[in-house]
Amino acid sequence: MRGVLALAKRNLLETVRAPLNLAFYIVLPLIMLVLMSLLLKNTQSAPPNFQIVNFASGICVFGYTFISLFVGMQIAGDKNSSFMNRINISPVSRVGYYFSYFISSLPIAAVQTALFFAVALMLGYPFGGRLFLNVLYLIPSAVFYIAVGILVGCLCGSEKQTSPISTIFISLTGIFGGIFMPTELFKGAFATIVEILPFSHSVAIGSEIYSLGASCIYPHILYLIGYTLLIVSVITVIELVRKYKK
Numbered sequence: 096m097r098g099v100l101a102l103a104k105r106n107l108l109e110t111v112r113a114p115l116n117l118a119f120y121i122v123l124p125l126i127m128l129v130l131m132s133l134l135l136k137n138t139q140s141a142p143p144n145f146q147i148v149n150f151a152s153g154i155c156v157f158g159y160t161f162i163s164l165f166v167g168m169q170i171a172g173d174k175n176s177s178f179m180n181r182i183n184i185s186p187v188s189r190v191g192y193y194f195s196y197f198i199s200s201l202p203i204a205a206v207q208t209a210l211f212f213a214v215a216l217m218l219g220y221p222f223g224g225r226l227f228l229n230v231l232y233l234i235p236s237a238v239f240y241i242a243v244g245i246l247v248g249c250l251c252g253s254e255k256q257t258s259p260i261s262t263i264f265i266s267l268t269g270i271f272g273g274i275f276m277p278t279e280l281f282k283g284a285f286a287t288i289v290e291i292l293p294f295s296h297s298v299a300i301g302s303e304i305y306s307l308g309a310s311c312i313y314p315h316i317l318y319l320i321g322y323t324l325l326i327v328s329v330i331t332v333i334e335l336v337r338k339y340k341k
Contacts, residue, residue: 102195106169110203116165121207124158125214132218151215152229152301153274158207159237159297160268163244164261166196170248171257189334193245200244204237221305229304232312235319236297240264242326249330272298293322 110116128151135145170193208230216222243264251257269275272294281289289295296315303311 099191099195099198102192103198106196106199107202109169110165110199119161119165120158120203121210124154124161124207125211127157128154128211128214129218147215147219148221148305149302150274151211151218151220152233152304153272153298155208155211155233155301156236156240156272156298157265157269157274158211159204159240160261160265162200162204162207162237163240163247163264164257166200166241166244167247167251167257167261168254170196170245171251172254175253190331193249193330196245196248197238197241200241201237204241208233208237225305229301232300232304232316235316235323236300239293239297239319239323239326242323246326246330249333267292268294268297271295273302274298293318 131145131150131154132147212220212226212230216226220226244261247257247260247264251260271278271289271292278286278289278295296318300312300315300319
């Protein structure tokens with residue numbers, strides 16, 4: 096466990112030392128939150144998903160997708176460096192290696208979430224118990240996107256390969272998650288696909304909590320847990336196959 100924590104510290108330091116990473120993690124989503132809030136205050140009416148009580152959570156989740164992107168890039172980048180050779184001869188297992196990225200990413204997600212809602216309060220988000228419930232119930236969404244990033248890094252052989260795949264996840268979250276357009280607009284088979292995919296569920300818990308309270312966590316939480324466990328299972332199978340081939 097000591098080796099895993101040492102790796103997590105190394106991963107966290109690498110992230111913090113890269114200004115570009117911090118800009119994408121925090122600055123870009125915050126700018127989007129502020130700009131959209133200012134624009135909508137000057138419109139006659141806004142869709143429900145663009146109300147601050149809903150939109151703040153959506154942008155927060157959108158920020159998690161950038162954590163996913165850079166986690167994938169870090170893991171894929173390690174594969175083409177001497178660092179991976181040292182990992183292979185160290186007592187840390189590959190599972191422990193991937194878990195270190197999970198440990199190092201959670202504090203970033205926590206800081207990101209706290210900053211988002213601090214700004215959201217300034218923009219009119221109501222202060223109260225449901226604000227803290229919102230922050231709490233966004234944790235499963237953060238865990239899911241970190242797992243996605245680890246999977247992308249596990250599958251890709253270089254940093255260049257991670258960008259297009261991660262961009263797809265970012266786009267799917269923005270569209271199918273209901274961040275930039277209401278999911279109620281989707282009809283028929285498309286609506287069913289949106290319901291099956293995890294993206295809308297990763298946003299819905301936070302966006303619905305102000306109006307519905309804690310009851311909104313079900314069934315969205317089941318989708319997030321299920322998809323996260325599926326991703327962990329896929330990563331485990333991939334590593335077992337690689338180990339068997341060796």
